[in-house]
Amino acid sequence: MADVAIPRAKPQMSEDSAWIQLKHNRNWLGFWFMVPAMAFLIFFLAYPLGLGIWLSFTDTRIGRVGHFVGTENYEWLWDDSIFWLSVFNTLLYTFVASALKFAIGLYLALLLNENMPFKAMLRAMVLIPFIVPTVLSALAFWWIFDSQFSIISWSLKHLGLINQNINFLGDTTWARICVIFANIWRGVPFVAITLLAGLQTVSPSLYEAATLDGATRWQNFRYITYPLLTPIIAVVMTFSVLFTFTDFQLIWAMTRGGPVNATHLMATLSYQRAIIAGQLGEGAAISSAMIPFLLAAIMVSWFGLQRRKWQQGESND
């Protein structure tokens, strides 16, 4: 490497050729370094994002180039009761699942933060549902919630609580409960472990001081833990809401939107319309309709992040 270093050690700042400029100018160098990542993100993220919005204004089908049809797809969806059902399902699913994930996740994080034997192993085990591919654990739930051979029905029958099998995924209410349960099951470890990481940054001396002043456990939580944890809660919950809202695989593996569309989310409905039925334009309109909700979630995340920086007194870099 020395032979490379020697010629450059000579001062050559006075008359830089264009080539030297390209090699040493900070902005150009930055540009070269950004090229690979930007190429991916522009060709496979930004461009499709725009294309998706454009497609939603056309009548494209699989194998046929579409023409601009204005807002026809949206008008069509406006009168489509299945679409509105899917919007309702998505909001219900997101709201219930996120609220419970937050409550259980925070509770689990507080429990794991206690001092106890096998702490590290327990924490590692708790995260396993998050590691295993969602589809594969969804299949396990599919089997657990089977209409005839469900282990839950069997246990409840043997405990004498019910007389006949519960039709878990065949009944609209039960199906919704089941998919929400599976989503919570998968999301809780993520919320718990990230909040646990936040909890560990809280200094124990604060609790000691509060306890000396006569604070109860609830007051400890309410006036120390919760305020210090707020910024990380904001970020974690934004992610959680975002991924719950756009969930696809869990539903697809467990119910495919059935029974009678009771568990169709906007993502699964757009897949069904666009890929299975071939109506790319209409499917794109459904997925574009998700964007306003996502923007709202992103705004919350942004302000959450700002607030955190402000709290920790970091400079904005």
Next chain:
Amino acid sequence: MTDLPTRSIDLKNVLSGSAPTADHSEGMSYLQSVPRRIVTLYLPLTIIVVVLLFPFYWMALTSVKPDEQLLDLDRYNPFWTWNPTFKHFYKLLFESYYPHWLWNTMYVAICATVLSIVASVFAAYAIVRLRYKGANLVGGLIFLAYLVPPSILFIPLATVVYQYGLFDSPLALILTYPTILIPFSTWLLMGYFKTIPFELEECALIDGASRWQILIKIVVPLAIPGLISAFIFCFTLCWNEFIYALTFLQSTSNKTVPVAIVNEFVDGDIYRWGSLMAGALAGSLPLVILYAFFVEHYVSAMTGAVKE
């Protein structure tokens, strides 16, 4: 960073060396009696952990149960089996495309991860250290890209993939997965690169190293833990990805494990459960094993991306 397990090990070292009070969390535990601890801590914790792990037990048990025990819940206790069989795994490995699918998943995941990590190392270094004009703006845009979910991209991406002639080829996945991975790993690596002192780079610059040499010989070696975290997390995300693989792949032999199990194993056969669960278990095991070896990296990737 927030390596939970490492930190607890550190605490243990402190414990063994000095008085028990060195562990701060022990400081106030005398305020709680043992029965109270059982009710408020161990009992709820046990319930949650059992619920979280039960599906895996059930998956594993189903995959080794003989067929007649699977469906006859009255004569056999469904919670245990005394004569496990590996028939389902045998069927999986020798009478189906399963090894193919496993190989496809692995191949796609490794290629996409390597591509993304290389691109992210450059991007993160440029944003954090070259600080070109508009670096902060680009950093913010990359964070926004992290928030764009695959469920709104798959329809237009399907048309793009078709136009480029990539439909039904692993290349379609290798090129589209980085859109999920690059924002995440760039964000994670930016955090790691920020912790490397400027002075090291300044010394190297004075010694005549180029930016390229600095990146390869100084920054990357120092960020190895971060690279491992990013690699493992990206690999897991790829393995887990479903909607792109479902949309872009068609022929049976090209599919990845999650898609193939959902589409190919789900038929009318009421005895399918054994092989279905065996397939799900075999598809999860590689990730669980990887996870077991790199827990700390995994946790730091997960929390790092959120906290950064």
